[in-house]
Amino acid sequence: MISNNSRIVGAVEIGTGKIAVLVGEIARGRSLNIIGVGVAPARGIMKGEVVDYKAACEATHHALEMAEKRAGVRIEEVWLAQTGGQLDAFYNEASVNVKSADNTVTALDIEAVCQMAKEKELPAGRTGIHQIRRPFQLDGRIVPAPEHLSGRRLEVGYWIVHGPESKVADNIHVVGGYHLEVRELVLASLASGSLLTTPEERSQGVLVIDLGKGVTDFVLYRDGHVLVTGTLPVAGDHLTNDLSIGLRVTAAQAELLKLRHARGTVQTRDKTDKVWLNGDGAFGDRQLSKLAIETIAAARTLELLEVVKLKLGPAFAAEHCGAGIILTGGTSRMPGIEEAATRVFGLPARRGEAPSWVKEELKDPMFSTVLGVFQFGLRGAYEHAVPARRKTGLLSYLTRIFATT
């Protein structure tokens, strides 16, 4: 039974391979009870971006409807995971001289420096998604909370994530086509990172890579803060594409070969080791070299991870990443991908595991982003002031009803 103090939120991920929807009942803004799941194969989406509005709507709405039916309630609002190859970010920092005569940092100093650091204009046609603050520095030393401390110069930097307004609007309108309002937009990498890492790991430093079908998202934490986020329009589909070209098979056959035999690193030594293309013994079925499949997949995987490392640039340093690499997303289920990541980053890598509170059927990596959306949103509700809690009461209820019609 849904209590009066709860709200029904749908966490939605519009991915290249699938649309995932979770329906959660959030009571008192903190406790989450997942009551419905909907998954549908994605259509009209390429590299995380809507390219066919009607097809994308049909797929997304099908998943939403399925989740609502299973939950037995109507979703009231949506928290949407945002990804896509065109997302970008930049770092902007600012510094101020501490104003008080005794060099004690005040709230005004903090507000001023934060405001300055966030003020940088976005490029034309771009819209802001997140402003992620890095730790404060007071006279060069990192301080989590500088207020009331003594110092002369206060510095802070913001990692500002932005995307093309039209692409972001497309995703929002796909949800709007189901007559739902997007109340929160959460970067997919932040959502996954929020779910799969613990505060201790984030303090030690950890890199989370979400390998999807069309897009790879990553987030690097250091000293408990988000240091860098990124999105690459390269992921599992490229492995499929390379297999299709290299082995001269169709894309569907290549996808099946990838799921059955691809590996992040080459394990097979015997060149004569063969696998059946379809495995059904039907006319046209043929044998392919397992070594060739593994070689193609491993090369592409290493290349993909190298690109991630390249994109991280100097921000990534193995000595500051004590908790290693966490891999998630559908492509992370490929065997040997941890070894590939270890080889590229020089750090231990493992597949991300959902926390213990997540039900067994939702521990599949394909739900890590939507679960993370909830995790991020709920943590934000009282730690980061995101999202704002809705007002309760009869008047607010009536206002909401008329606002959504």
Added chain:
Amino acid sequence: MNPGTDILPPSPGRSWRTIRQEVQPLAMSRQGRRRQMAGWVKAGAVSAFVAGLGWGLYALVHSWATDRAGLATAVHSAPVGRVALITDGVLTQKWAEEMLALPKTASLMALDLPALRDKLLAHGQVRVAVLTRSFPATLVVTLQERTPVARVQADTGVGAAQPLLVAKDGVVYAGLNYDPSMLAGLPWLDGIRLVRAGRGFEPITGMADVSELLSTAQLQAPHLYREWLIVSLARLAETDELLVKTQDIPEIVFTRKRAFFKQVAQLDYIIDRAHALPEPALKSVNLTLEGQVPVVLETAATATVPPKAPPSNFLLQPSQRKAKRDL
């Protein structure tokens, strides 16, 4: 600022939150349109519910104001055991009970107080009536009554003309429980036209002036007031004059343009002076002029006192005159 706040939505200027989320119906899927329709139905149902609630409240308030007896059945209260009368006049509790004519079984809550108040106000003697419930079973009636200032003969349509009383505000009514000797001392009104209104008459205009004249005379010169028989308003509207007929003087003319206090004092002086004459009968005294007081004596056809130059003390201030007379 909370240092823990390290991930924020972007500033409103260039934020995804500024993106318009509404989608044209044509761009909606079938499921979306169905949801929208359901939303409209829900909004309609809530509107209907709110409207129904509002109408119900209105009906309740309306019923409370107009049909209290109906509501009273739902309210437990005792039958009226006593009517308590508080008045500043002469009306009695028995009269109040007869006027109200409450049914013996009527409960206190069932009483329609505005209707009962109208019943009391229908009697001209009652100026203000306030009815209050004093639980458990007492109806408190508080009255303010009119005081008569004059009498009038009126044809009430039930036979011969009847004497009625006139209050300061011009209301004409049949007085009850007054002291007959007090009533006998009231002057009669003349020169008026009573206009019927319902069972009674329209209030008489100009009674405020009459009342002021009479009360001034009653207070300042009661020995004169006792002699006054008739006050005529015949010339009030046209010339602002009030005519008074006393036992001895057929016509005294007052004007409301001047202070009645002064006019009464002049009259008192003239009467005193007239008594000193060999034939003291005055036929007419005209007090309407500021500097002169034309007086007609019974014996002379058109004598005027003073003929041209009044005595030097003729128009003395009343206080001076009084002092002299006392000497």
